[in-house]
Amino acid sequence: MKRIIILIILICGICVICGSGWSDLTADARRQAGEKKLNVLTTTSDLKSITEEVGGKYVSVKSVCEGYQDPHFAEAKPSMIANARKADLFIRIGLELEVGYEPLIIEGARNPKIHIGTDGHLDASDGVSLLEVPTAKVDRSMGDVHPFGNPHYWLDPYNARIMARNISGRLQKIDPTHSTWYQANYQVFIKKIDEAMFGVEASAKISGDKLWDAEISGKLDDLVKQENVALGGWVEKARHLRGMKMVMFHRSWTYFINRFRLIAVGEIEPKPGIPPGPAHLRDLIQKVKSENAKVILTEPFYDRKSSDFVAAQTGASVAVCALSVNGKPEVKDYISLIDYLMDHLLQIK
Amino acid sequence: MRYFIIVLCLSFSHIMVFGQGTKRISDSGAYFNPDISVIVDTYYQQSSGSEGIAHILEEVSGFGHSHGDAGHEHGPLEGLNFREAEVYFSVNIDPSFYGYAIIAAFEEGAHIEEAVIQTTSLPYGLEVKAGKLFSNFGRLNSQHSHYWDFTDQPLIYRLTLGDHGLNDMGLAASYLAPTDFYLLGGIESFQGDNEQMSAYSGEDPLPERLGPRVLAGWLKVAPNLPSKHGLQFGASFGQGVHQEIHDGNSDGTDDHWLDGHNQFWGTDFVYKYDSMKAYGEGDWILQGEYFRKDGDLVVRRHDLVPALVSRHKKDQKDGYYLQAIYGIMPNWQAGLRWEQAGLVNSERLPDGTRNSFAPSNKSSLALTYRPSEFSYVRLQYSNGNYETSGGSENISQISLQLQISLGKHGAHKF
Numbered sequence: 001m002k003r004i005i006i007l008i009i010l011i012c013g014i015c016v017i018c019g020s021g022w023s024d025l026t027a028d029a030r031r032q033a034g035e036k037k038l039n040v041l042t043t044t045s046d047l048k049s050i051t052e053e054v055g056g057k058y059v060s061v062k063s064v065c066e067g068y069q070d071p072h073f074a075e076a077k078p079s080m081i082a083n084a085r086k087a088d089l090f091i092r093i094g095l096e097l098e099v100g101y102e103p104l105i106i107e108g109a110r111n112p113k114i115h116i117g118t119d120g121h122l123d124a125s126d127g128v129s130l131l132e133v134p135t136a137k138v139d140r141s142m143g144d145v146h147p148f149g150n151p152h153y154w155l156d157p158y159n160a161r162i163m164a165r166n167i168s169g170r171l172q173k174i175d176p177t178h179s180t181w182y183q184a185n186y187q188v189f190i191k192k193i194d195e196a197m198f199g200v201e202a203s204a205k206i207s208g209d210k211l212w213d214a215e216i217s218g219k220l221d222d223l224v225k226q227e228n229v230a231l232g233g234w235v236e237k238a239r240h241l242r243g244m245k246m247v248m249f250h251r252s253w254t255y256f257i258n259r260f261r262l263i264a265v266g267e268i269e270p271k272p273g274i275p276p277g278p279a280h281l282r283d284l285i286q287k288v289k290s291e292n293a294k295v296i297l298t299e300p301f302y303d304r305k306s307s308d309f310v311a312a313q314t315g316a317s318v319a320v321c322a323l324s325v326n327g328k329p330e331v332k333d334y335i336s337l338i339d340y341l342m343d344h345l346l347q348i349k
Numbered sequence: 350m351r352y353f354i355i356v357l358c359l360s361f362s363h364i365m366v367f368g369q370g371t372k373r374i375s376d377s378g379a380y381f382n383p384d385i386s387v388i389v390d391t392y393y394q395q396s397s398g399s400e401g402i403a404h405i406l407e408e409v410s411g412f413g414h415s416h417g418d419a420g421h422e423h424g425p426l427e428g429l430n431f432r433e434a435e436v437y438f439s440v441n442i443d444p445s446f447y448g449y450a451i452i453a454a455f456e457e458g459a460h461i462e463e464a465v466i467q468t469t470s471l472p473y474g475l476e477v478k479a480g481k482l483f484s485n486f487g488r489l490n491s492q493h494s495h496y497w498d499f500t501d502q503p504l505i506y507r508l509t510l511g512d513h514g515l516n517d518m519g520l521a522a523s524y525l526a527p528t529d530f531y532l533l534g535g536i537e538s539f540q541g542d543n544e545q546m547s548a549y550s551g552e553d554p555l556p557e558r559l560g561p562r563v564l565a566g567w568l569k570v571a572p573n574l575p576s577k578h579g580l581q582f583g584a585s586f587g588q589g590v591h592q593e594i595h596d597g598n599s600d601g602t603d604d605h606w607l608d609g610h611n612q613f614w615g616t617d618f619v620y621k622y623d624s625m626k627a628y629g630e631g632d633w634i635l636q637g638e639y640f641r642k643d644g645d646l647v648v649r650r651h652d653l654v655p656a657l658v659s660r661h662k663k664d665q666k667d668g669y670y671l672q673a674i675y676g677i678m679p680n681w682q683a684g685l686r687w688e689q690a691g692l693v694n695s696e697r698l699p700d701g702t703r704n705s706f707a708p709s710n711k712s713s714l715a716l717t718y719r720p721s722e723f724s725y726v727r728l729q730y731s732n733g734n735y736e737t738s739g740g741s742e743n744i745s746q747i748s749l750q751l752q753i754s755l756g757k758h759g760a761h762k763f
Contacts, residue, residue, distance in 0.1 A: 066576045069625055077579045078531030078571030078763055085474055085525050100722075100760045107447075108762075110525050112470040140723060274721065275628050275679045302627045303679065 038175055041080070041087040041105075041114075043098045044071050046154045047124055047163070049325040049334045051091060053189045054168045058178050064101065067326030070301045071097055072144065072273070076104035084109035087120070089174060091167065094125035095151035122170045124163045128153045131254055143271030155323065155341070156255035157197050157234065158212055160334055161190045196335050199232020234260070237342050240349060245291050247284065247316070249298040249307060252323045256341060265291040268298065268306050276306045288314040295319055295348055300327060317348050383440035383449075386756035388495045390432040392727075394425045394748035401427045402746050408737040410706035411666055411694040412508040412545075425501065425748065431456060435493065437758065445470050451493070462493070462516065474525035484515035484537055485523070486567045486585035488617040488638055496761055498634070498674050498682075499715050500729045500750045504690040505640045505668030509613070511545050515587070517563065531571035531581070539563035539589075546611050546642070547589030554650040555592050555608050563589035571763075579621040579763060586614045593646060597653055604653050607662055609646035615639055621763070628679035629719070636674075641667035641693065648699045660699035667693045668708075684715040691736065709735045724753045 037060040042048045048063040055061065062083050065074045071093070084090060084105045092098050106114060106121075113120040130149030138145045153159045168186035172179035194208035202211060206227055214223040215235070224231050238260035246257070249268040257264055266287050270280035287293075288310060296307045296318045307318045321344055322328040324337070331337045396402040403425055432455070439449035447469045451462040465480040483491040489506060491514075501507070506514060523535030541547040541562025551557045565587035574580055593607040617638035624631030644664045651657045668690035677683045688711050695705035711733030719725040727750040735742045 066625075069576070069623075070627055073627075075579060075621065075623060076760065076763055078533075078569070078581055079573040079579075081525070082528065082531040082571070082573075086527055104760050104762055107469070108525070110471065110474045110476050112472070115469070140721070143721070299627075301625050303630065 038088045038171070039083075039086050040089045040091065041083050042091045043074075043102065044093055044154070045325040045327075046160075046334060046337070047091050047093065047167075049337075050160060050164050050189070051167050051171075053192075053334070054164055054182055054185045055171055056181065056185050058175065058181060059171070064098075064105065065324070067322060067324040067331065068300050068328075070299070071324070072100065074098075074101050076101040076108065080105055081108040084114060085111050087111060087114050089120050089122060089170065090114040091122045091124055091170075093151055093154065094123035095130070095146050095148045095153075097146070097151035119170065119174050122166060124166050125151070125153060126166050127162050128159050131258060132251065143269070144273030145271070150251055150254050152252045152323070153255050155253055155338075156259040157193050157338055158216070158259065159255065161193055161208075161212075164189050164193075192335055195233065196338065197233050198235055199230065202229045202231050202233075205229045234338060234342055237346060241342075241345055244295065244345070244349065245293040246295040246297055247288060247293050247310070249296070249302045252299055253297055253321075253341075256338075260342075262345075265293045268296070268302075268310065281306060281310060285310055285313045288316055295345065297321055297345075299323055319344055319348050381440075383438040384757040384759075386437045386754060386758040388435040388437070388493075388752065388754045388758070390435070390495060390750070390752045392425070392430050392432065392500060392748050392750035393428065394430060394500075394746060395427060396425075396744055396746040398742060398744045402744055405735050405737065405742060405744055406504075406507060408735075408739075409504075409508055409690070409709055410736045410738060411664070411691055411696065411704075425746075432494065435462065435495065437756075439759065441469070442466070462513075474527060476523050476525075478521045478523075479519070481518050482516070482521065484517075484519070484539065484565050484567075484587075485521065485535055486515060486537075486565050486587060487615050487640065488583060488619060488636065490514040495752055495754065498636075498672060498684050498717075499686055499713055500727055500748050501713075501731075503638070503668075503670035503686070503688050504709060504711055504733075505638075505670065505688065508668070508690050509545055509640065509642050509666065510543060515539070515543060515546065515563075515565070517542060519561065519563075530573055531569070533569045535567050537563075537565045537567075539565070541589050543589070546613065547591055548593065549590055550592050550594060552594075555594075555606050556649070558590045558592075558608075563587060577623050577625060579619075579623070581619050581763060583617040584615070585617075586612075588612045591644060591646060605651040605657070606649045607646035608649050609644065609661075611642055611644045613640065613642040615641065619763075624676070626676075626679075629676040629682065630679045632674075632676040634674040635672070637669060637671040639667065639669040641665070651699075654700070657699040660701075662697065662699050664696035665693050666691055680719050682715075682717045682719070684713075684717065686711075686713040686715075688712075694736075707736045707741070709733065711735075723755075723758075724751075726751050 037058055040051050040059050040061045042051055042061060043064045045063045045065060045067040048061045051059060051061045064080050065071045092102055115121060133149035134145060134147060138147050164186055168182045171182045190208060194203040198211050202224060214220045242261045243263060245263045245265050247266050248264055251267060266284050268276050270276055294316050296311055296316050298307045298318060298320050300320055300322060311318045321341055322331050325331055325333060331340050433453040436452045442448045445468060447467045450464040452459055453462045461481050463482050465478050465482045467478045468476055485491045517539035519537055519539035521535060521537040523533060526532040538561040540560040541549055547563045549558060549562055567583060567585040569581055569583045571581040589611050591609055591611045594603045595605050597604050615638060619636045622633040646662045648657050648660050670686055670688035672684060672686035674682055674684040689708045691706055691708040694708060697703050711731055713729060713731040715727055715729040717725050717727040729748045731746045733744055735744060
């Protein structure tokens with residue numbers, strides 16, 4: 001028995017020595033190579049894209065989900081746990097979107113740096129105005145309902161600004177030596193968003209914050225008239241989409257259609273996360289006909305059969321759209337994601 | 350049973366305290382209370398043959414009898430089965446520890462399946478667990494029955510480790526290497542009271558062996574593959590003190606006593622393909638394990654043939670299973686499993702007799718419908734040839750399983 005105890009102590013000892021030696025070595029090697037990149041692990045490719053914009057050369061970012069993947073149902077693959085083991089920062093969308101895999105990655109990684117509640121764990125939803133927050137008691141007979149609100153908030157460009165602010169703030173906190181760099185990159189990124197949203201001319205003459213305040217309170221037209229500038233960008237394009245009635249497969253685009261004032265008349269899913277049955281589709285077809293909805297918007301990972309069926313019965317057209325960066329080859333970063341969605345919907349119209 | 354009553358009392362006292370309190374109090378209480386979930390596992394099963402599959406499994410040549418623990422009838426029984434209701438409690442205890450307890454309640458009583466304290470904040474990728482726990486050796490051993498892709502466990506598990514696998518009071522330490530690929534290694538020490546693998550009596554004339562009596566080690570390696578693919582390999586090794594007491598002439602009194610150890614080692618793999626379609630459609634899971642056990646016992650006392658004292662009894666057994674699960678359509682899975690137990694199945698008795706037995710094999714087909722993550726219905730058909738002293742018996746089994754999961758339940762590992 002003594003032998004067994006000695007063996008355990010020995011092996012634990014070796015593990016500790018190897019462990020400390022190993023991480024010291026890698027840290028030393030990095031220092032010598034002159035690259036002091038922060039390792040960041042994000043849950044989605046959108047968070048990865050924004051983190052890369054803000055962090056630039058000082059971060060090395062990996063994402064758990066691919067852009068074409070359903071972000072609710074990724075697998076906590078061992079390779080992701082290996083990445084989390086070495087991460088300095090873990091960033092999630094939050095609102096229980098990642099509840100199926102985040103706990104396994106964080107627990108499995110044995111990395112106290114990224115535990116929830118520490119500086120190495122960031123919930124990017126902090127400060128976002130949430131939609132579809134249930135007001136009554138929820139239970140699972142309602143499907144995969146999110147008790148804290150709809151988590152697909154990244155498809156509103158205003159929220160991308162908030163996400164970038166959160167990410168920049170946290171990078172500055174854990175890597176203060178480069179805080180001016182992160183702050184500057186953040187400013188560049190939100191300027192890009194503002195220009196894409198309101199056009200170069202408007203955002204050159206009016207501050208981004210002022211434009212967004214006006215947009216949110218519905219006084220954007222008054223503001224540009226008063227300042228005598230022309231609007232461009234997504235706002236201008238979205239005028240052609242305003243009031244367009246559509247059906248979503250899952251409520252993935254709620255924030256997008258809310259920002260650009262489209263109207264959702266129903267979903268292919270009878271309840272979140274529950275695949276449709278014939279009775280629900282019959283009701284939906286009636287609704288699509290009576291509301292005269294023209295578009296069925298569906299995520300790449302859902303089967304097209306139900307959407308095609310409703311489309312065939314109603315004359316609406318089906319649009320399979322990426323909802324994350326890299327969801328389609330042409331969607332390279334956050335700005336091109338919104339560009340892509342906007343252009344796709346305009347084409348169908 | 351006692352544990353179950355305590356748990357019931359505790360949960361009622363919670364309901365009473367918070368039920369009468371103001372909303373604010375009940376909210377903060379809910380914050381620090383453990384997450385609770387209950388898994389109810391029930392199935393109907395029918396098998397061909399006169400004595401039922403549970404009886405045949407006790408009679409498989411070379412694998413001996415399983416004795417089971419008191420008060421818990423080992424299934425599967427013919428007809429309607431209520432396997433268990435597993436009650437889960439889990440919570441972060443403080444900044445250093447996480448704890449969980451799993452109580453399996455069945456008709457005749459309840460037992461603690463796991464009650465574990467686990468470190469959360471050790472440096473260098475280390476983690477230590479203590480309490481009553483499942484060994485992480487192999488792939489299926491640490492998985493609770495509700496996570497299996499088939500209603501029953503593979504033969505080699507059932508025949509060498511019994512219904513509950515390697516589950517015991519123990520201490521486990523593991524280490525996740527800071528490598529670019531996944532490399533996790535662990536070493537575990539258990540008290541040792543597994544009926545088939547590490548039974549211990551210590552009664553005279555057998556020597557007393559102080560616990561812990563089982564030592565196990567394992568390694569899991571996963572290469573980095575493109576996002577749709579996931580692959581993991583595992584290797585395990587273990588050794589445990591084992592003692593046997595026999596009544597050789599069946600006269601009702603024990604007449605020979607053996608003492609020694611069992612060694613076991615195994616290797617496993619799992620490959621998962623994610624089709625990136627919703628509701629599991631088009632996904633594949635391929636999985637297999639090989640497992641071997643070697644026993645070496647010495648006769649300590651023999652009342653019938655005293656000359657056999659100090660002679661050895663040695664035995665070797667092995668087995669494997671291979672299974673494939675495919676998402677045939679949204680929320681539906683089909684599974685196919687092939688398994689053999691006893692490819693190596695031999696023993697050398699103290700008197701020099703050598704026996705060797707033919708392997709048993711079994712194939713299973715399962716169809717699972719999952720209306721959501723929290724429930725499933727499974728229809729399974731199995732056909733097996735079981736090698737017994739009376740020759741090979743062919744048994745078909747059919748089962749219909751319903752399982753539900755209530756409450757907040759943790760996600761499942763890769």
